[in-house]
Amino acid sequence: MGHKRVYLDYNATTPLHPEVRKEMAEAMEMFGNPSSMHSYGREARANVEHARKTVAEFIGAHEDELVFVGSGSEANNTVLSLFACASNLCIPGFKGRQGIITTKIEHPCVLETSQCLMHRGSQVRLLDVDRYGRIDMEQLKEYLDDHIGLVSVMTANNEIGTIQEIREISRLAHEHGALMHTDAVQAVGKMPIDVNDLEVDFLTMSAHKIYGPKGIGALYVRKDTPYCPFIRGGHQERGRRAGTENTLGILGLARAVEMRRVEMDDEVRRLAEMKQVLKDGIAASIDEVEFNGHPEHSMSNTLNVSFPGAEGEAILLYLDLEGIAVSTGSACASGSLDPSHVLLATGSSAEQAHGSIRISMGRETTMDDIRYVLDVLPRVIEKIRNMSTAYVKGGAHAAAE
Numbered sequence: 001m002g003h004k005r006v007y008l009d010y011n012a013t014t015p016l017h018p019e020v021r022k023e024m025a026e027a028m029e030m031f032g033n034p035s036s037m038h039s040y041g042r043e044a045r046a047n048v049e050h051a052r053k054t055v056a057e058f059i060g061a062h063e064d065e066l067v068f069v070g071s072g073s074e075a076n077n078t079v080l081s082l083f084a085c086a087s088n089l090c091i092p093g094f095k096g097r098q099g100i101i102t103t104k105i106e107h108p109c110v111l112e113t114s115q116c117l118m119h120r121g122s123q124v125r126l127l128d129v130d131r132y133g134r135i136d137m138e139q140l141k142e143y144l145d146d147h148i149g150l151v152s153v154m155t156a157n158n159e160i161g162t163i164q165e166i167r168e169i170s171r172l173a174h175e176h177g178a179l180m181h182t183d184a185v186q187a188v189g190k191m192p193i194d195v196n197d198l199e200v201d202f203l204t205m206s207a208h209k210i211y212g213p214k215g216i217g218a219l220y221v222r223k224d225t226p227y228c229p230f231i232r233g234g235h236q237e238r239g240r241r242a243g244t245e246n247t248l249g250i251l252g253l254a255r256a257v258e259m260r261r262v263e264m265d266d267e268v269r270r271l272a273e274m275k276q277v278l279k280d281g282i283a284a285s286i287d288e289v290e291f292n293g294h295p296e297h298s299m300s301n302t303l304n305v306s307f308p309g310a311e312g313e314a315i316l317l318y319l320d321l322e323g324i325a326v327s328t329g330s331a332c333a334s335g336s337l338d339p340s341h342v343l344l345a346t347g348s349s350a351e352q353a354h355g356s357i358r359i360s361m362g363r364e365t366t367m368d369d370i371r372y373v374l375d376v377l378p379r380v381i382e383k384i385r386n387m388s389t390a391y392v393k394g395g396a397h398a399a400a401e
Helices: 018-027 039-058 072-081 108-119 137-143 166-175 247-285 312-321 341-345 350-354 367-387
Strands: 066-069 099-103 124-127 148-152 179-183 202-206 217-221 290-292 302-306 356-360
Touching: 018 247, 039 066, 039 247, 066 072, 072 108, 072 148, 072 179, 072 202, 072 217, 099 108, 108 124, 124 137, 137 166, 148 166, 166 179, 247 302, 247 367, 312 356, 312 367, 341 350, 350 356
Parallel strands: 099 124, 099 148, 148 179, 179 202
Antiparallel strands: 066 217, 202 217, 290 302, 302 356
């Protein structure tokens, strides 16, 4: 079928930047182990350390503060697991501070790890969010006490794009003697990020969200901050993460960061314009839609929208037949029919959460792509609603018992 193909799932993963692909192809000849002392190893080590400096500088950090890891999920697990040890032996001065504060809208790698830590005796408190997905600052103040060792709040939400006030959250955490971590996987490379400006102790980033390769990420650990390796058994990464370095991935990440430095500002402006056209077009052409996430404090590339009377999975599949790739909060493909935990936390009904899709744009998205979506999407929603027994135009969406 000669459909136009439009990829609008950049928050899930991004295509390799042509410059990243080129860099990695050239680096494939460099196979030495960075820990080896001979010339092959020294060459690899020099390249890894140059890449470390490049990535660290992009987020305002010193190169010694950056640990290369296998993914954003690994970085998040590493930070949260600092507080798994009942005696806090690995973090002197934090004895008795097993408590963790995080939010109800974090990525599953934070929420599931927090759940696991609860079973091991850690105290975990989950912050509520308002209808736009921003945390309740008063509740944070209420939860902070002498038992809290870590506050972990994502910079930008992967589903609805809402951006949190990380600097203010950091200050509150530090006032109560807690460390501050932010999962910035969706933010780094899409908005200016400076660890000193945000005043965070830990920050997570991932290459494949910014046109780099999969299987490589980085964890910022502020100098002199307590730290305990999550993966042990080697001296790599100054003893902070065992395992031979993924040299190819590291160089790909560094090149991706270099290209973000060049392209990010113009891209953010362009995507914000396309997001507005898309939002206005959907509102004008489809009845009864609900936009999720903060109207202003939100990523320029992310639009999450609910269509009562149309299942998100059905919308995704019909759009896919038309060549358009989006995502949905309910992970049907993984065998779970649960509605998005993020949308439920913002007060959406299960029905509204089930009827939502996320459109996330990126560097290759064009205005032609947006026009194509605006041509196809209204027909898809109408078709699904016409087949639905749960949809009655005008707001009576409840299915008969």
